[in-house]
Amino acid sequence: MTESEAPGRGGAPATYPEAPFSSGAPAPVPTPSYGETPARRATPNPLRAELRHGIAPWTGLAVALTVLIPLWSKAPQWQGSWGATQTQLHAASALLAGPLVAAAACWQGGREHRRRTAELLLSTPRSRLAQVMAATTPIALWAAAGYLVALAVAFAATAPYTGAGSPPISLAATDLGFLLSICFVGFVVGRLARWRLTAPVLAACAFVVLGFPDYVDSAARFLSPAQVVALDVSVPVRWFAPFLLAWTGGIAATVLLGYAARRRYLAVVPLALAVAAGTMIMRTGADLFQDNPAMARRVCSEVAPGTPQICVNAHDAPVLPQMSKALAGMFSRLEGVPGAPVTYVDPWYSPKNGEATLAYVTRGWGITRNRLTDPHQYRSETASALVNRDCSTDTRGKDRKETERVERTDDAVISWLSGKDSTRFPNSPQLVRLEAMPDADRKAWLGRFLATRKSCTPSEVPVL
Structure with missing residues (x-):
């Protein structure tokens, strides 16, 4: 009688389960029964991984600091004016953040060459354009996020001190579009050039190319996204922002499609768009910017008997009470004087009969956060402007x-x-x-x- 046939209780044969597998045999692979769906492992998203790791997050932080640090060092010059704030943002984002983003994207583009994995890209089923977009989009998104953070901080610092107008969002859109455009151009340069120092050299070249047009007396300087504009006294025409976006974005799209598209002749479309927009910008020239309406609008102090009225532009309206207080002593000494001015106007306006000119002050020097830095000096300069004869040495006589x-x-x-x-x-x-x-x-x-x-x-x- 075998062990499996040994009688159990009541005389019934006892049965014992056999081991599922022997100690030396491999475990069998379970086969799903009919109707069951095998579990699938989640496919990792390359875009999400690039957004969290690598150089992309550091690019966003670097862009924010590159824009905010120069702005903060000049805060007294732009706080209180939306136009001055956007002027400083425009210069910092184009001349400093632009080359930085180009260098970061160039370094990202040369990553496969440095890792010696460029040949592996040829075996992937994705197209070259899809690969470029997947690798460049994280840099572009983080660069845009860094700029938007700097924009929000600067506008929040200006809002408590502004006197008139509103934030010029149109030029902010052109700055953001330029950072995205130069990101894709820098990536293509990194893919084509295998030199390890390509990124810093590209940043230096971009800085020179962007800053050089400011020293050229030609309408072509307006094609530069870093063109210096005084937005505190002027505003761009409404169509300037879309055309500048078409110019910079068209160049970037041309470079991208020419490098990565399967049908490269499609690059002719954005190239034609960029040429048309650039031609329109060059033909318009200096007429792209018009006088700021806030500078033409006068804000005057309340009329009081025996006290002259002070009129300034709408930007400096919050400083009007301090100006009146600083000039109170001068006005009291001129009270009752025949021919004394009855109105003092901002230097931006031409004084008429019975009017005199106020002292010329600018933010950062005479005005800091809507406060006169030196009221006594302001009174002295206003008195000097009242007495100034503006005569040459020849007209004063030979005696x-x-x-x-x-x-x-x-x-x-x-x-x-x-x-x-x-x-x-x-x-x-x-x-x-x-x-x-x-x-x-x-x-x-x-x-x-x-x-x-x-x-x-x-x-x-x-x-x-």
Whole structure:
């Protein structure tokens, strides 16, 4: 009797299960039964992997820092003006971030050559265009993200201090489109050139090519995406942004299709589009930018009896109360003087009868975050603008003694109005005599003096 036939309880033969497989035999592969679907392993997404690893994330961080660090060092110059903010963003993104993105994409393009895996790409079922797009898109997306972060930070820093207008989004779109375009061009250069130093050399060449047109007095300079524009005093025409996008994007598409497309003759289409857009930009030239309406719109202080009115452009409207406060002492000394100006206007405007010009101040020097950096200096320069005769040495006459007398008289009036000692003629006797005059006599003399403040004949200026 065998062991398997040994009787169990009640006399029934006992059965024992056999081992599923012997100790030395390989395990059998389970076969799915009818109706079951075998489990599939998830296919890794190459785009997602490139977005998380490699040089792409570092490119986005580098673009943000490359744009923000120069902007932050010049923050007093652009905070408070949407146009000035976008001007600084435009220059930093085109001249600094553009070559950086080109170098990063070029380094990405030469990756297969450095790893000696370029031959493996020929065995993949994907087309060359699909391979290029999969490898370049992460760099482009991260570069765009870095620029948008810098744009948001700069606009957030400007918003609390701005006086008029709105963010010029159209030029921001052209800067973003340029970064995407130069990314694809840089990648193709990296694929074609196998030299390891191609990326830094390409960045240096891009910087020179982008910055050189600013020194050329030709309409062709407007084709450069880094063309310097003063957006605080001018604005581009509405069609400028789409045409500039067509110009830069058309060149990038031509390079990309010419390198990677199966039918390379399709590159003629974006090339024709780029040529048409570039021709239109060159023909228009300087007329691409018009005067900023915010500069033409005047904002004036409230009318008060005995106090002159101050009018500035809409950009500087938040600084108007500080200007009025800084000039209050000067206005009080001119109160009751015959012929004293009743309105002081921004230097951007031509003064009319009864108007005088305010001191010229710019953000970053005279104005910082909507505050006058030196109110006393502002009052002194406004008094100087009031007295300035703007005469050449020939029109003042040949009598040097009389000319010097007029200069000392003008300086004494400026010092008295500003309440600040003169650095040109210290201890001036003219200033002493002006301060010692009775109030009524001083007002009468100042009236005669202001009547000749535009005269270039020394004999017409009253003696002090």
